[in-house]
Amino acid sequence: MSITESTAKRYELQDPDVRLMLEVRDDSAAAFEELMLRYQNRLINLMHHLMGRRDQAEDLAQEVFLRVYRSRKSYKPGSKFSTWLYTIANNVASNARRSMARRKEIQVDGGDDAGMGPANPLDRIAKAASGQMPTRVIDRAEMGEVVRLAMETLNDRQRMAVLLSKFEEMSYADIAVTMGMSVEAIKSLLSRARANLKIALEPYLEQGARPPSE
Amino acid sequence: MSTPQDNNMVPVEDAEQQLVAYLDGELSEDERIVVEARLADDYDYRLRLQRLERAWDMLDSLPRVEASDQFVHTTVEMISVAASQELETIQVRQKSRSWRIAAITGAAAVAAAVLGFAWISQSASRQNEELLTELPLIENMDRYQKVDEVEFLERLRSEGLFVSEVDDGV
Numbered sequence: 006m007s008i009t010e011s012t013a014k015r016y017e018l019q020d021p022d023v024r025l026m027l028e029v030r031d032d033s034a035a036a037f038e039e040l041m042l043r044y045q046n047r048l049i050n051l052m053h054h055l056m057g058r059r060d061q062a063e064d065l066a067q068e069v070f071l072r073v074y075r076s077r078k079s080y081k082p083g084s085k086f087s088t089w090l091y092t093i094a095n096n097v098a099s100n101a102r103r104s105m106a107r108r109k110e111i112q113v114d115g116g117d118d119a120g121m122g123p124a125n126p127l128d129r130i131a132k133a134a135s136g137q138m139p140t141r142v143i144d145r146a147e148m149g150e151v152v153r154l155a156m157e158t159l160n161d162r163q164r165m166a167v168l169l170s171k172f173e174e175m176s177y178a179d180i181a182v183t184m185g186m187s188v189e190a191i192k193s194l195l196s197r198a199r200a201n202l203k204i205a206l207e208p209y210l211e212q213g214a215r216p217p218s219e
Numbered sequence: 220m221s222t223p224q225d226n227n228m229v230p231v232e233d234a235e236q237q238l239v240a241y242l243d244g245e246l247s248e249d250e251r252i253v254v255e256a257r258l259a260d261d262y263d264y265r266l267r268l269q270r271l272e273r274a275w276d277m278l279d280s281l282p283r284v285e286a287s288d289q290f291v292h293t294t295v296e297m298i299s300v301a302a303s304q305e306l307e308t309i310q311v312r313q314k315s316r317s318w319r320i321a322a323i324t325g326a327a328a329v330a331a332a333v334l335g336f337a338w339i340s341q342s343a344s345r346q347n348e349e350l351l352t353e354l355p356l357i358e359n360m361d362r363y364q365k366v367d368e369v370e371f372l373e374r375l376r377s378e379g380l381f382v383s384e385v386d387d388g389v
Contacts, residue, residue: 041294045286053284063287067294074298148280171278177245196236203274210270
C-alpha cells in the first residue's frame with residue numbers, strides 16, 4: 006500500500022519517534038541510539054512474554070533493531086513509529102517460532118521447556134500453586150509464574166494481541182495494522198484471549214487473590 | 220442467573236466481546252450506552268466484567284525484564300557490522316559500475332573510429348568520382364582558359380570539334 010505525502014506529513018508532525026526515525030533515515034546515529042533506548046526494554050519484554058526465554062528475547066530485539074536499521078532508507082511514515090516497529094517485531098517473532106517449530110520437529114522427543122512439568126499449561130498453573138491452600142494469598146513471584154503460565158494457554162496471535170493491548174496500550178486499529186488483521190478480527194481475538202485468561206486464572210479470581218501491589 | 224433470552228440482548232459470545240471492547244474503550248457511544256444499561260440491570264453481566272477486569276489486572280504481575288548492560292553495546296556492534304557490509308556492497312557496486320562505464324566508453328571509441336573511417340573513405344571516393352567526371356575539363360583547362368566566351372565554345376561543340384573528348388569523358 007502506497008503512503009501518501011499528506012499521511013507521511015501527518016505522522017511526522019504527530020509522532021516524535023517518527024521524526025527520530027526520519028533522522029535515522031538520514032544516517033543519524035544519535036537518533037538511532039535514542040530510539041533504541043526508548044524501545045529496548047519494551048521490545049525485550051514483548052519478546053520475553055511471546056517466546057518465554059530471556060536470552061532469546063534479547064537476540065530477537067536485536068534482530069528487530071537490525072531490521073529497522075536496514076530498512077531505514079526506504080522508511081516512509083504510514084503509521085505511528087511504534088506500530089511500524091511492532092509490525093517488524095511480529096514478523097521476527099513469527100520467523101523465530103517457525104524455526105523453533107522446525108527444530109522441535111527434528112528432536113526425537115520434542116520435550117517441553119527444560120522439564121517444566123506437565124505439558125498442559127492449566128495443569129502447570131495448578132502445579133505452580135504448589136498444592137497450597139487456594140485461599141492463601143500467593144506472593145508476587147508466584148503470581149507472576151501463574152500468570153505466565155496462563156499466558157501460555159493463549160495461542161501466538163492471542164498472546165501478541167494481549168501484550169500489545171495491555172503493555173503497549175495500543176488501540177484495536179493499531180494492533181490490526183501490526184498483525185495484518187482487520188479491526189473486527191482483533192476485537193474477536195482479544196475477547197477470546199481475555200476469556201481464556203479468565204478461565205486460566207479462575208481459581209485466583211474466585212478467591213480474590215490479587216497480586217500484591219508494587 | 221440471567222441468560223440472554225431477550226431479543227435485545229446479544230448472544231453470549233458477542234456479549235463477551237462487547238464487555239472486552241468496553242473495558243478497552245473501543246465501543247462507540249451508542250454501544251457503550253447499551254453495555255452500561257445492561258451492566259446496571261444484570262448482576263451476572265457485572266460479575267463477568269469484574270472477572271475479566273481482574274484477570275486483566277493480574278497481567279501486571281508478569282515479570283518485567285530490563286535490557287542487559289551489554290545490550291546496547293552488542294546491538295551497536297551488530298549495526299556497525301551491517302553498516303560495513305552495506306558499504307562493501309556499495310563499493311563493489313560502484314566498482315562494477317566504473318568497469319561498465321570504461322567498457323561503454325571503449326566501445327563508443329571503437330564505434331566512433333569505425334564510423335569516422337567509413338565516412339572518410341566514403342567522402343574520399345566521392346572526391347575521386349568528381350575528379351573522374353571532370354577529367355576532360357581538367358585536361359583541357361589550359362585551352363579553355365584561352366577562350367573568353369562560352370558561346371564560342373558552344374559553337375565549336377556544335378560543329379563536332381570536341382567529339383573525341385566527350386566520348387573519352389563518358
